[in-house]
Amino acid sequence: MPQDRKLRLGAFMRPVSIHSAWWRYPGAWPDANFSLPHLVHLAETLERGLFDAFFMADHQALLNMPMSALQRSATVSSFEPLTLLPALAMVTRHLGLIATASTTYNEPYHVARRFASLDHLSGGRAGWNLVTSANPHEALNFGREEHLEHHQRYRRAREFFDVVTGLWDSWADDAFLRDQVSGRFFDPDRLHTLDHRGEWFKVKGPLNVARPIQGWPVIVQAGSSEDGRQIAAETAEAVFTAQSEIGQARAFYADVKGRMQVLGRDPDHLKILPGAFVVTGATAAEARAKKAKLDSLVHPDSGLASLSVLLGTEVSGFDLDGPLPEIPESNASKSARLRLIRRAREESLTVRQLAQIVGGSYGTLEFVGTPAEIAGGMEEWLMTGACDGFNVMFPWLPGGLEEFVDQVVPELQRRGLFRTKYEGTTLRENLGLPRPENRFFPKA
Ligand SMILES: Cc1cc2nc3c(=O)[nH]c(=O)nc-3n(C[C@H](O)[C@H](O)[C@H](O)COP(=O)(O)O)c2cc1C
Secondary structure (H helix, E strand, O other): OOOOOOOOEEEEEOOOOOOOOOOHHOOOOHHHHOOOOHHHHHHHHHHOOOOOEEEEEEOOOOOOOOOOOOOOOOOEEEEEEEEHHHHHOOOOOEEEEEEEEEEOOHHHHHHHHHHHHHHHOOOOEEEEEEEEEOHHHHHHOOOOOOOOHHHHHHHHHHHHHHHHHHHHHHHHOOOOOEEOOOOOOHHHHHEOOOEEEOOEEEEEEOOOOOOOOOOEEEEEEEEOOHHHHHHHHHHEEEEEEEEOOHHHHHHHHHHHHHHHHOOOOOOHHHHEEEEEEEEEEEHHHHHHHHHHHHHHOOOOHHHHHHHHHHHOOOOOOOOOOOOOOOOOOOOOOOOHHHHHHHHHHHOOOOOHHHHHHHHHHOOOOEEEEEEHHHHHHHHHHHHOOOOOOEEEEEEOOOOOHHHHHHHHHHHHOOOOOOOOOOOOOOHHHHHOOOOOOOOOOOOO
């Protein structure tokens, strides 16, 4: 690994914290997930910390959990990502703006139009987190009784990607003449009609938005199953993944980048960003005390419900003080189920203990310690082929984010692991990604 490698940092910002009890922590803004002034402050603070991107996860339904847990969840009311991010584009200049849009419960033309618009409005800072929808309840909001089957979801997603990127390539970069003398607004020879006919979609095109500033908004992906890894290798430029153990993370990294080489793609054109839950303190003991205080606020119902969601199986009827029973395959997330089963076995966790962990930071990677310890941990992952950076999850807002920017970022910069100024003006330039060529109007 080249020694001058730099970390790429995304911020997991919808929900503003993955921790189910973040909003109860002393000093937290309980409404931070649904207050524009608060979200503006958080975005400005991320830009002050030179973060690559503000990332919004998204579900098109309330989380699929019982009311005993849902009533304790701050995720139940959030802005729709492509409605909030243009507003944040107005108060930031460098921060990338990544929104999630499902390929299972959306139409390609809508998605192409919205992300192209965000890219123009933000001066080239848009990113699309392409997911197949982890939440089965979304199906009920789109006229379906059942969630589309896992493999079918990825087949639809693969074609969806081709249609959206084909629509983004409708106009050549120089198509618009705006010639007031001749009266020609654009050159018809610089416009392509897609006329896509596939297994899932029939889309004539062209798109009624000029080609995005970045060519394409940055393509992000968040699945880690076999299908998830393959679509990432074929399409993604950044991958969000849940990894809690460095050996597993290195294997995932080598697997996905290896697939890219087989496909003839440059492995550097994909940034793998595991989620990292970070709690910092002046001493390691202080950081651990903060984390313990936060975890003590997790209600058992929240933990059990979050565990059931991630396993795709209702656990409340299990012997909570016994080991995790056999968990059947389901139509839910495949990688999350495997990761939690492995952790429960390796650490001999009871159902109650696993639920408490998941109710907190979702059982994902944690860095809890002084800024020097956190930077050291991140350096090991970066320099040993486990990641290209992290999708940082903050323990509570605004304090957890401000402490990261004011204490951890300077330590990462002091070690030469993180930028001291933005490299460019677009998200692609800051991530070191090339601008995709237009397949219908290749440069001569
Ligand atoms: C960091 C991260 C963010 C995610 N964001 C979303 C999201 O916004 N919406 C969603 O439906 N699924 C989201 N997912 C879930 C993934 O889309 C996917 O369903 C999950 O990782 C399981 O994929 P797999 O079945 O391919 O393993 C996210 C996953 C991760 C790791």
